[in-house]
Amino acid sequence: MADLLVLGIETTCDETAAAVVARAPSGAGHILSNVVRSQIADHLPYGGVVPEIAARAHVEVLDIVIADAMRQAGVGFGDLSAIAAAAGPGLIGGVIVGLTTAKALALATGKPLVAVNHLEAHALTARLTDGVAFPYLLLLVSGGHTQLLAVEDIGRYRRIGTTLDDAVGEAFDKVAKMLSLPYPGGPEVEQQAALGDPDRFSFPRPMMGRREPDFSLSGLKTAVRLEASRLAPLGTQDVADLCASFQAAVVDVICDRVRAAARQFRDLVGIGPTALVVAGGVGANESIRGALQRTAAELGTRIAVPPPALCTDNGAMIAWAGAERLARGLTDPLTLAPRARWPLDPAAGGGKG
Numbered sequence: 001m002a003d004l005l006v007l008g009i010e011t012t013c014d015e016t017a018a019a020v021v022a023r024a025p026s027g028a029g030h031i032l033s034n035v036v037r038s039q040i041a042d043h044l045p046y047g048g049v050v051p052e053i054a055a056r057a058h059v060e061v062l063d064i065v066i067a068d069a070m071r072q073a074g075v076g077f078g079d080l081s082a083i084a085a086a087a088g089p090g091l092i093g094g095v096i097v098g099l100t101t102a103k104a105l106a107l108a109t110g111k112p113l114v115a116v117n118h119l120e121a122h123a124l125t126a127r128l129t130d131g132v133a134f135p136y137l138l139l140l141v142s143g144g145h146t147q148l149l150a151v152e153d154i155g156r157y158r159r160i161g162t163t164l165d166d167a168v169g170e171a172f173d174k175v176a177k178m179l180s181l182p183y184p185g186g187p188e189v190e191q192q193a194a195l196g197d198p199d200r201f202s203f204p205r206p207m208m209g210r211r212e213p214d215f216s217l218s219g220l221k222t223a224v225r226l227e228a229s230r231l232a233p234l235g236t237q238d239v240a241d242l243c244a245s246f247q248a249a250v251v252d253v254i255c256d257r258v259r260a261a262a263r264q265f266r267d268l269v270g271i272g273p274t275a276l277v278v279a280g281g282v283g284a285n286e287s288i289r290g291a292l293q294r295t296a297a298e299l300g301t302r303i304a305v306p307p308p309a310l311c312t313d314n315g316a317m318i319a320w321a322g323a324e325r326l327a328r329g330l331t332d333p334l335t336l337a338p339r340a341r342w343p344l345d346p347a348a349g350g351g352k353g
Contacts, residue, residue, distance in 0.1 A: 001025040004081040004326055005032075007105070008319025009066065011058045011098030012090025012118045013143075014039040014049045018066045019315030020073035020080075021128070023323035029128040033072035034309075034316040035065050040184060047183050048173070055093030062101055069315065077109045082331065084322025087115035088339030095338040103334050112331040114322035119344050121317040122279035123151055128320040130275075130304040137265050137273040137301075139258055139292070142280030143169035143186070148213050148261040149344060150269050151277070154324050158268060159348035160261045161213030168250060169282045171217040175224050175246055179239050189243045190285050196237070196244030201227055203249040205256070213260035220249055251287055255295045262299050275302045284308035 003022045010017040019034040039057045043049050070076070085102030088095050099115065106113040122140055126132045135152040137160075146168045148161040166174070169186055176185025181192065203223045206216040224246050231238050258276065266272050276296045282288060289305050296303035310316060325331075 004323045005075060005079055006082050006084050006114070006319045006323040006326065007066070007069065007080055008116070008315045008317070008322055009062070009083070009085040009098045009102050010118070010313055010315045010318045011062065011094040012086045012088070013094060013313060014043060014054050015313040016058050016061050016065050017313060017315035017318075018062070018069035019319045020069055020075060021316055021319035021323055023320070023327060027127075028131065029320055029323065031128070031316045032075070033069045034314055035069045035072065036314050037061050037065050044183055047177060049091070051091045051093055054091055055097055058094050058097040062097060066101070077105070077111070080109070080111050082112045082114050082322055082326050083109070084114040084116050084318050086118040086121065086318050087336060088118065088342040090118055090340070092338060092340040095340070099336075099338045107334060112326070113334060113336070114325050114330065115332040115336050116318050116321045116325070117342050117344065118318075119145060119342070120155075120157070121321040123149070123157065123277075123344065124154075124321050124324055125279055125306045125310055125317045126275070126277040126304040127324070128316070129306045129310060132275045132277060132304050135269050135271070135273060136275045136277050136304075137258075137262060138277045138279060139254070140280050141168045141254070141278070141282035141288075143167060143173060145280060146215050147344070148257065150265055150273075152269060154328055154330075157344040159345040160264050160268065161215065161257060162348070163215040163217065165216055165218040166221060168215070168217065168254070169280070171221050171250070172282070174221055175243070178225050178228060179234065179242060181239070186282065186285070189247065190287065192240045192243035193247040193287065196240030196242070198244040198248035200241040201245035203245050205249055205252050208253060208256045211260060213257045213264060215253065215257055217250070217253075220246070220253075247287055251291045254288060255291050258292065258295055259299065273301055275304045278303070278305040279311065281312045283311040
């Protein structure tokens with residue numbers, strides 16, 4: 001059998017991305033190209049992503065990004081096995097741009113369309129980078145999502161825990177904003193934290209010690225705001241110490257919640273996880289990565305964290321998820337509709353996740 005060769009298109013938020021990935025019959029993957037155009041400069045004046053601006057920016061550059069990805073991969077459309085695109089969840093305007101483009105390419109080339117759940121793409125990236133076998137415990141942490149899931153197979157995800165209010169990345173961004181740090185806020189908080197004293201402020205660790213592996217970050221965020229207001233006007237060291245103390249609290253909460261999820265994983269699945277997999281943009285945070293490495297060692301399992309460039313949104317994860325689905329014979333009709341919301345575990349209720 002020949003390798004599956006899939007073009008992946010990602011436009012769910014503020015990165016316009018396309019990539020070509022090969023999947024061997026053995027299940028091994030190889031990235032042939034991975035092109036990402038960031039929109040940070042477009043959204044910088046507004047301090048956050050503006051959906052209308054994001055959608056328009058995707059329209060302006062997506063054709064160029066796809067052409068770059070195909071050229072760097074050294075392949076033509078006739079060489080492809082399928083066209084994959086993120087069909088949700090995300091900002092619906094952006095999702096429509098990417099999915100419509102993928103449909104047009106599939107129709108013009110006669111190649112099958114694979115509609116990819118953006119969250120599933122994050123969930124499966126460690127199989128591309130680390131060859132992780134099912135079933136594994138997934139910590140999905142990004143600006144919009146914080147979940148702990150049992151990943152049992154392609155299309156089989158059971159949510160163990162979720163956030164009851166803010167996502168971890170959302171909390172980082174909001175803290176950055178209240179401390180007047182530039183956009184994007186998450187990396188700025190991490191940089192400031194490296195210069196600060198994590199023990200200066202005793203911030204709360206919400207949900208720590210609870211059996212249910214859920215998250216709640218609004219109380220921690222409020223504590224940072226109150227402390228910042230008390231100290232105002234803030235000096236440079238105040239900002240660094242606030243960031244360091246906030247990040248330390250988040251790290252403690254994440255590790256505690258992962259331990260709780262690991263305890264439930266065996267009861268839910270019947271066996272222990274093959275690995276702890278970390279996915280999503282917050283997985284690029286070095287302090288969080290390091291702490292989770294130690295937590296995985298405590299739990300007696302391996303940890304798999306894709307490289308930072310594959311934690312944030314990218315086309316390679318979409319192409320890979322498309323190849324994984326295509327290998328199972330899963331394709332989609334050109335009539336498939338884009339989705340602003342698309343939970344990995346539709347049976348799970350409650351929480352923002």
